[in-house]
Amino acid sequence: MFTGIVAGTGRISQIQGDEVVRIVIDFSMVSTDGLVEGASVSVDGTCLTVVEIDGQMISFDVIPETLSLTTLGEKIVGHWVNLERALKMGDELGGHLLSGHIMGVGEIIERSESDDHLDLLIDCPDDILKFVQQKGYIAIDGISLTIGKVDNGGFALHLIPETIKLTTIGGKGLGEHVNIEVDSMTQTIVSTVERILEERV
Numbered sequence: 001m002f003t004g005i006v007a008g009t010g011r012i013s014q015i016q017g018d019e020v021v022r023i024v025i026d027f028s029m030v031s032t033d034g035l036v037e038g039a040s041v042s043v044d045g046t047c048l049t050v051v052e053i054d055g056q057m058i059s060f061d062v063i064p065e066t067l068s069l070t071t072l073g074e075k076i077v078g079h080w081v082n083l084e085r086a087l088k089m090g091d092e093l094g095g096h097l098l099s100g101h102i103m104g105v106g107e108i109i110e111r112s113e114s115d116d117h118l119d120l121l122i123d124c125p126d127d128i129l130k131f132v133q134q135k136g137y138i139a140i141d142g143i144s145l146t147i148g149k150v151d152n153g154g155f156a157l158h159l160i161p162e163t164i165k166l167t168t169i170g171g172k173g174l175g176e177h178v179n180i181e182v183d184s185m186t187q188t189i190v191s192t193v194e195r196i197l198e199e200r201v
Contacts, residue, residue: 002042002098004137004144006082006167007031010043012075013057020061023048023075027056030083040100042084044168045142045179046070047100070102071141071177080168082142096137096144102179104128106140109154111174118159118170119148128180129154131190137183143167 007030014024025043027035035041035058039050046066052059067073075081087097106128110121122140124132132138132155136147143163148156164170172178 001087002047002084002100002142003087004096004098004139004142005084006143007084008166009080009168010058010083012077012079012081015075015077017061019064021067022051022059022061023072024057024059025081025083027058027083030085032056032058035085040086042082042086042098042100042142044071044081045098045100045139045181046072046102066102069104070179071105074177080171082167084142096139096183098139098142098144098181099184100142100181102181103131104180105177106154106180108172108174108176108178111172116161118164120157120159120169120172121154122157122178122180123154124180128182131182131186133186136186139181140178141167141169142179143169 009029010025010027012023013026016022035050035053037050037053040047041050048060050058051061062072104125106122106124108120109123112119132147132150134147134150138145138147145157148158159169
């Protein structure tokens with residue numbers, strides 16, 4: 001489990017393989033104390049398993065399904081990603097609970113920036129949008145955020161300077177893609193209501 005409070009960013013130093021792809025990330029900006037092979041790490045919101053540790057270079061193997069369903073399939077050497085270590089018992093829950101199971105990918109279709117904020121409009125697939133509600137929680141590239149206005153095509157995000165400084169979101173431009181995970185409680189409630197309504201028909 002994760003919280004969406006990004007610990008820092010890491011740079012992709014190697015990408016190897018065709019089907020199962022090994023991604024090596026430089027963790028120089030994120031603590032690796034206690035990190036072991038087999039541990040879970042959120043990489044741009046996607047839960048991946050550590051397969052090799054070489055100093056600050058941490059390796060992950062990514063299967064074809066994950067590459068196709070997330071933005072990891074678009075990454076190249078040199079790209080930066082958001083990193084979060086798995087939640088431990090007793091840790092402060094500053095964001096909201098996340099599984100690291102990406103629901104789908106959205107596209108940035110509007111961007112407005114000033115000195116003290118960044119506003120983004122995300123085009124969202126319909127099968128995900130039904131779970132998105134104004135003032136609800138959402139994770140974008142592993143960042144726990146509050147949803148702004150929701151319309152038929154997508155939703156707005158209003159980002160503060162601290163989020164922009166600590167994550168990769170500030171460097172995202174028009175047309176770029178982001179990983180989306182909706183709060184699991186919201187998913188459960190919406191799915192339950194849909195099922196009850198279908199049974200009544």
